[in-house]
Amino acid sequence: MELSxxxxxxxLADDYIPAIKDFIERLNATDGISVTGNTMSTQIxxxxxxxxxxxxxEMKRSYEEFGKAxxxxxxxxANxxxxxKPHGDN
Incomplete structure (x- = not known):
């Protein structure tokens, strides 16, 4: 089964950018998934x-490394x- x-x-920190970037970079480094981002969210x-x-x-690792979020x-x-390319109804 495919998932989106x-x-x-x-x-929940003043310096929040590094925590977000780290999470997205780790997702992007994962083989077998596709990751697309924009200024509001990330799609996997x-x-x-x-x-x-x-x-x-990766969520657990984020909590351990960066604290509350x-x-x-x-x-x-569906994917x-x-x-x-479109495949009809996904």
């Missing part, structure tokens, strides 16, 4: 179990990666 996730990270696309595993691992996520049970 839109995620936003809000570190790939196989369900892999995406959920990566999010679990809020993650806001939306999950869609809506805009880099892929």
């Amino acid at each position: 996730v839109e995620i936003s990270k809000y570190p 696309f790939g196989e369900y179990d892999l995406v959920m595993s990566v999010l679990s691992k 809020i993650f806001v996520c939306k999950f869609i049970g 809506l990666d805009p880099a892929l």
